[in-house]
Amino acid sequence: MRAARSLRYLRSALRYPVHNYSTSFVKCRSTCAPASAYNAQLSTILRPVFMASRVLSTDSTKVVGGDVSKAGPLVEYERRIAAGDLVDGDACQVGTLGKLQRLYDELVVSADDCQLDRYATPEKTVRSGWFWYRLMPQSSYSPVKGLYLYGGVGTGKTMLMDLFFDQLPSNWRKRRIHFHDFMLNVHSHLQKHKGVSDPLEVVAGEISDEAILLCLDEFMVTDVADALILNRLFRHLFSNGVILVATSNRAPDNLYEGGLQRDLFLPFISTLKERCVVHEIGSSTDYRKLTSAEQGFYFIGKDLSSLLQQKFKQLIGEQDIAQQEVEVVMGRTLKVPMGANGCAYFPFDELCDKPLGAADYFGLFKSFHTLALEGIPKFGLHNRTAAYRFVTLVDVMYENRARLLCTAEGSPQELFKNIVTISDAKHTAPRTSSRSRRSDDSDLCVDNELGFAKDRTISRLTEMNSKEYLEQHAEERQLSQEVTNRDAMEV
Numbered sequence: 001m002r003a004a005r006s007l008r009y010l011r012s013a014l015r016y017p018v019h020n021y022s023t024s025f026v027k028c029r030s031t032c033a034p035a036s037a038y039n040a041q042l043s044t045i046l047r048p049v050f051m052a053s054r055v056l057s058t059d060s061t062k063v064v065g066g067d068v069s070k071a072g073p074l075v076e077y078e079r080r081i082a083a084g085d086l087v088d089g090d091a092c093q094v095g096t097l098g099k100l101q102r103l104y105d106e107l108v109v110s111a112d113d114c115q116l117d118r119y120a121t122p123e124k125t126v127r128s129g130w131f132w133y134r135l136m137p138q139s140s141y142s143p144v145k146g147l148y149l150y151g152g153v154g155t156g157k158t159m160l161m162d163l164f165f166d167q168l169p170s171n172w173r174k175r176r177i178h179f180h181d182f183m184l185n186v187h188s189h190l191q192k193h194k195g196v197s198d199p200l201e202v203v204a205g206e207i208s209d210e211a212i213l214l215c216l217d218e219f220m221v222t223d224v225a226d227a228l229i230l231n232r233l234f235r236h237l238f239s240n241g242v243i244l245v246a247t248s249n250r251a252p253d254n255l256y257e258g259g260l261q262r263d264l265f266l267p268f269i270s271t272l273k274e275r276c277v278v279h280e281i282g283s284s285t286d287y288r289k290l291t292s293a294e295q296g297f298y299f300i301g302k303d304l305s306s307l308l309q310q311k312f313k314q315l316i317g318e319q320d321i322a323q324q325e326v327e328v329v330m331g332r333t334l335k336v337p338m339g340a341n342g343c344a345y346f347p348f349d350e351l352c353d354k355p356l357g358a359a360d361y362f363g364l365f366k367s368f369h370t371l372a373l374e375g376i377p378k379f380g381l382h383n384r385t386a387a388y389r390f391v392t393l394v395d396v397m398y399e400n401r402a403r404l405l406c407t408a409e410g411s412p413q414e415l416f417k418n419i420v421t422i423s424d425a426k427h428t429a430p431r432t433s434s435r436s437r438r439s440d441d442s443d444l445c446v447d448n449e450l451g452f453a454k455d456r457t458i459s460r461l462t463e464m465n466s467k468e469y470l471e472q473h474a475e476e477r478q479l480s481q482e483v484t485n486r487d488a489m490e491v
Contacts (some may be wrong), residue, residue, distance in 0.1 A: 012195035026448030038308065071108075074163045083150045093156050099147060099279050100164040103245070106144045113143050114145050115241060116172040140274075142212070146244035148219075149270065151281030153459040157247035158217050160281075164230055164245065165215050166479075175211035178399045179219045179246075180358040183226050186233065188329055198227060209389070211243055217396060218456075219248040221256040221265070222388065222449050225358045228261065232269035238275050249452055252278055257448050258422075297405035304407040305374055308344070311405055312372045316341040328363035336364070342477075343370040348377065352389040361396040367403055369477060376408035380418035380443030384450065388420060391453045398460045403473045412458040418444050421451030 074097045111117060149157050150467035165176045175183075186203055207214070221227050234244070248255070252272050256265050297311060313321075316412070324339040334356070338345035344364065351373065364371075379387035397404060408415060426448045463469050 004104060021384050027482045043250070047113040051173055053264065069168055072095055072101045073160070073167050076163065083254070087222070092151075093160060096149060096156075096160050096279060096281050098456065099149075099161060099277065103147050103277075104164060104167065105143070107243070109349040110142075110144050111172070114212055114243065116169075116174075118173045119171055140241045141238060142241045142243045144243055146246070146276040148244070148246050148248070148252060148276040148278045148378075149281060150248045150278070151469075153249060155281045157281060161215055161245060163216060168213070172177045172213060173211050174213040176215040176217070178395070179216045180395060181399075182216055182222075184222075184329060184359050186229070187225070188437050190229075191330060200232050202234050204233055204240060208242050209241035213243050213245070216244065217399075219246040219255075220250065220453065221259070224260045227256050227259055227265045229264065231271065234268060234271060238271065244272075244276055246276070249306070256450075259449075291468055297403075298461070299407045300410060301407070308372055308405060308407050312338075312343060312345050315370060316343050321345075324367075326363050326367045329359045333357075334360050336368070339368065342368055344368040345372040346374070348373055348375040348386075348390075352386045352393060353383075356389060358392050358396060359477055360391050362400075365396060365400040365402050369400075369473070370405070371397065371402060372405040374407055376406055376415060378415050379417065379445070380440070381445040382443055384419075384445050384447060385451055387416075387454075391450070393455045394457045394460050394464075399463065401473060401476065403470065404461075404464050406452075412461040414455040416458060416483055418456050419450050420444065420446055421448050422446055424451060 011066060011313065052198075069487075077094075077097055107116065112120070149161065151157060164178070165174065169173050186207075189203045190199050193202045196202050221230065234242075250257075252269050255269060256262055259265065299307060319340040321338045321340045324336040324344075325333050326336060328334050335349070336344045337350060345366075376390070377383060377386075379390070396402075425444070
């Protein structure tokens with residue numbers, strides 16, 4: 001039996017309603033005046049309306065014995081359509097929802113075989129830890145394959161995975177985590193097991209004891225240390241029955257492209273494709289850019305330190321500004337030049353020109369919900385490492401739904417103009433003069449990983465300065481404050 005349904009984009013994916021897109025990036029000269037030319041250019045981007053109608057097979061909703069599932073991401077999607085909570089979306093996302101629904105149904109049917117129930121006590125549970133595995137090695141691959149979702153920026157990968165994860169039973173052994181955070185945890189656990197013959201096997205055992213279903217968001221490999229351990233780590237995880245659901249901007253074959261010692265990473269790609277169904281989200285629409293952006297704190301121009309500090313002081317109110325220190329990982333700390341009322345102030349070079357990484361940024365946003373960042377430069381060959389750190393910083397901020405105030409030398413697009421992929425570089429139009437070409441291209445940075453990552457960063461910076469994002473941030477802060485006040489009254 002097949003039924004035609006009206007398909008709409010899942011608004012809760014973005015957590016905001018969809019609006020016309022305009023810019024809040026403000027260019028400042030001697031006075032802080034709107035960048036009319038830039039605004040005019042971006043205001044031409046109007047909200048497209050996507051209507052789609054597809055025939056969905058009930059095969060994706062069958063569970064057992066012909067009974068139709070009454071739960072799962074696609075079922076929840078349709079429930080919200082019926083409730084009028086959704087706006088129109090494209091068929092690419094709906095096709096992905098079908099893949100996620102089929103995975104959900106397979107997991108429900110095979111929950112016992114996959115040992116998903118954390119409270120169940122099957123016969124081999126008492127010997128499922130890494131210690132017993134070392135005494136009596138055994139392979140226990142899951143009967144269910146995972147899912148690897150990849151596609152362009154802003155196409156809803158994270159939203160779709162979150163919709164899937166939120167429908168899973170609460171008693172299942174599951175975990176949803178950003179890939180950066182996941183790898184930080186892995187390296188931290190490896191430090192604890194120094195001296196063991198195979199610490200990766202121990203860490204994999206600990207991970208699989210906690211979660212059989214592992215959902216990793218933003219799978220992106222840029223660090224050689226990560227690349228060299230992923231194959232062995234996931235070989236142990238998959239052998240322990242772990243099921244992987246991941247999102248990424250890159251197809252599996254393009255992961256860690258051009259990286260150091262990539263030949264040692266290639267077996268991981270083969271293992272990944274063997275243990276996961278690979279699905280591309282083909283949408284060309286960046287839904288983050290369909291938000292309105294009328295109340296952001298992104299100021300373009302030079303010599304705007306006083307303006308940024310003024311905005312910073314308005315946010316912290318009457319609280320005193322002081323240098324602070326936050327704990328990171330493994331006993332390390334990060335100094336915050338100025339902090340108060342959950343807001344931190346950094347010059348760009350203090351946060352992105354020093355040897356810091358995702359661990360430092362995650363530690364920062366465990367203590368602060370707002371960052372004022374002064375002096376973001378345009379990126380190129382001369383500051384490629386800083387560009388990588390800035391991309392990671394934006395990823396961590398977005399994951400933590402943090403608020404950004406900043407001054408920059410250009411719009412997000414202008415900041416990354418000189419960062420290109422190899423393919424982009426090959427298609428660069430030749431200059432009429434070799435001298436002008438040398439001058440124009442002297443700071444051109446040809447870097448595949450950074451070239452792909454820049455699109456995600458531009459997209460996220462746009463959304464983070466939108467009215468919807470900032471309103472949600474304010475609501476979450478108000479709710480958090482109410483909870484804090486209530487707890488204080490109960491003490």
